[in-house]
Amino acid sequence: MxxxxxxxxxxxxxxxxxxxxxxxxxxxxxxxxxxxxxxxxxxxxxxxxxxxxxxxxxxxxxxxxxxxxxxxxxxxxxxxxxxxxxxxxxxxxxxxxxxxxxxxxxxxxxxxxxxxxxxxxxxxxxxxxxxxxxxxxxxxxxxxxxxxxxxxxxxxxxxxxxxxxxxxxxxxxxxxxxxxxxxxxxxxxxxxxxxxxxxxxxxxxxxxxxxxxxxxxxxxxIPTDDPDYETFAENHVKQQISFYLSTPAYRVLAELHGWEDTAVQLSQLAREGKWAQMPNLINDNILDVMAVRxxxxxxxxxxxxxxxxxxxxxxxxxxxxxxxxxxxxxxxxxxxxxxxxxxxx
Known part of the structure; x- marks a missing residue:
């Protein structure tokens, strides 16, 4: 690799x-x-x-x-x-x-x-x-x-x-x-x-x-060596996941994992321009599946x-x-x- x-x-x-x-x-x-x-x-x-x-x-x-x-x-x-x-x-x-x-x-x-x-x-x-x-x-x-x-x-x-x-x-x-x-x-x-x-x-x-x-x-x-950088990296990851999950063209992943409701909510927040609220919908389960720490x-x-x-x-x-x-x-x-x-x- x-x-x-x-x-x-x-x-x-x-x-x-x-x-x-x-x-x-x-x-x-x-x-x-x-x-x-x-x-x-x-x-x-x-x-x-x-x-x-x-x-x-x-x-x-x-x-x-x-x-x-x-x-x-x-x-x-x-x-x-x-x-x-x-x-x-x-x-x-x-x-x-x-x-x-x-x-x-x-x-x-x-x-x-x-x-x-x-x-x-x-x-x-x-x-x-x-x-x-x-x-x-x-x-x-x-x-x-x-x-x-x-x-x-x-x-x-x-x-x-x-x-x-x-x-x-x-x-x-x-x-x-x-x-x-x-x-x-x-x-x-x-x-x-x-x-x-x-x-x-x-x-x-x-x-x-x-x-x-x-x-x-x-x-x-999400590197964990430094607590401040770990916090930054986790927030960065949540922001990016929420943005991508809000995009209908990428909906296949949400369907595979049963996250359709979350994806629909994210799409609605994106349409309303509420970008700052979107990462809050990325729960620990989604983060564990999508990220490495x-x-x-x-x-x-x-x-x-x-x-x-x-x-x-x-x-x-x-x-x-x-x-x-x-x-x-x-x-x-x-x-x-x-x-x-x-x-x-």
């Missing part, structure tokens, strides 16, 4: 130090989320100031960007990072696409499928000289001249991860992708009884096996025992600040490294 750092937010002025610190501490990878800022720009700085750290978008919203734009940004980052870049894509939800991003929203599953295939068509064209000829419901791509062709690169195989919560996207990930971003709003029951069976169905459709795909997620972690050094073993072979990469759903909690982060990094050695990875 690899241990990554996921940046929930980032400042370009701090990215060089952040990436260098992440690599020095020993993280396996660094993911950038598309929240307040673009997720691609910080990875350029991360690639420039590191040499071994894997880097990826976790996630970039797909539909506001055409396959040509996605292909070109990924191609340049793969070349500049010497093959360390991973392209993570997600759909976001209908309201954000239409009302915040001004992007089309029609049949998201089919749109994502075509986005993946069309992006790869560009890469095949640039690397192998294959004529660009992609015809789909959403994209007609048949023009590539030498002036716009960046040409082949040394590391042309760029892993594509997609964010998946529900049946269709999980199956698509299994069918077409090298990785899947499992939402932080997950549980062992969700992984075992819902996510993995659908991923497996997608894998079988394309003659692939579980070894052909990497499952990545951010885990709601222990010292920084204990957390890797707790996560390993909880998830076993269900996941391949994890990060903590906590803010990473290079000048804070370095001893704690290092303890967790060393813990995951020791577990890999013990299991012969």
């Amino acid at each position: 690899k241990f990554d750092v996921t940046l929930l937010s980032h400042d370009l002025n701090e990215m060089a130090q952040m990436a260098q610190t992440a690599e020095t501490l020993g993280f396996d990878g660094l993911w950038t989320a598309e929240t307040q800022h673009d997720p691609f720009f910080p990875l350029l700085l991360s690639a420039e100031h590191t040499s071994n750290l894997q880097i990826g978008t976790g996630i970039a919203v797909a539909f506001p960007r055409t396959p040509a734009i996605l292909a070109q940004m990924a191609w340049d980052l793969a070349k500049f990072s010497n093959g360390r870049f991973m392209l993570g894509l997600g759909t976001q939800v209908k309201a954000h696409n239409r009302l915040r991003l001004g992007a089309p929203w029609d049949k998201p599953l089919k749109q994502m499928r075509e986005t993946i295939l069309a992006t790869r068509a560009f890469w095949d064209c640039w690397q192998n000289g294959t004529p660009l000829d992609f015809l789909g419901e959403y994209f007609k791509l048949q023009l590539m001249t030498p002036f716009f062709n960046p040409g082949p690169i040394e590391h042309p195989h760029i892993p594509i991860y997609i964010a998946a919560v529900n049946k269709g996207m999980l199956r698509l990930a299994g069918e077409l992708c090298e990785g899947v971003h499992i939402h932080a709003l997950h549980s062992v029951k969700y992984l075992q009884e819902f996510a993995l069976p659908h991923i497996e169905a997608g894998l079988q459709k394309n003659g692939r096996s579980r070894a052909d795909i990497s499952l990545n997620t951010a885990v709601f972690a 222990g010292t920084w050094a204990e957390l890797p073993g707790i996560i390993h025992d909880k998830y076993g072979q269900l996941l391949d990469r994890v990060s903590y759903y906590l803010p990473f600040i290079p000048t804070e909690n370095q001893q704690g982060w290092r303890a967790s990094i060393e813990g995951f490294a020791s577990l890999r050695v013990a299991s012969g990875e």
Whole structure:
């Protein structure tokens, strides 16, 4: 199990130090989320100031960007990072696409499928000289001249991860992708009884096996070494769980665990803008299912025992600040490294 750092937010002025610190501490990878800022720009700085750290978008919203734009940004980052870049894509939800991003929203599953295939068509064209000829419901791509062709690169195989919560996207990930971003709003029951069976169905459709795909997620972690930080982390986790449970698109988890009434109440509070009240609905039972609690050094073993072979990469759903909690982060990094050695990875 690899241990990554996921940046929930980032400042370009701090990215060089952040990436260098992440690599020095020993993280396996660094993911950038598309929240307040673009997720691609910080990875350029991360690639420039590191040499071994894997880097990826976790996630970039797909539909506001055409396959040509996605292909070109990924191609340049793969070349500049010497093959360390991973392209993570997600759909976001209908309201954000239409009302915040001004992007089309029609049949998201089919749109994502075509986005993946069309992006790869560009890469095949640039690397192998294959004529660009992609015809789909959403994209007609048949023009590539030498002036716009960046040409082949040394590391042309760029892993594509997609964010998946529900049946269709999980199956698509299994069918077409090298990785899947499992939402932080997950549980062992969700992984075992819902996510993995659908991923497996997608894998079988394309003659692939579980070894052909990497499952990545951010885990709601509550380090207990320092009481003040433990309180901060627990409040942070409750806030995030309440926000995600309020989103109808993520309702499958609530249904699996019988939390529908809580999810409906959270949705109502969100509509009323009562964000501060929402964490109060996250009781101890929900927290025990959704989060892990222990010292920084204990957390890797707790996560390993909880998830076993269900996941391949994890990060903590906590803010990473290079000048804070370095001893704690290092303890967790060393813990995951020791577990890999013990299991012969």
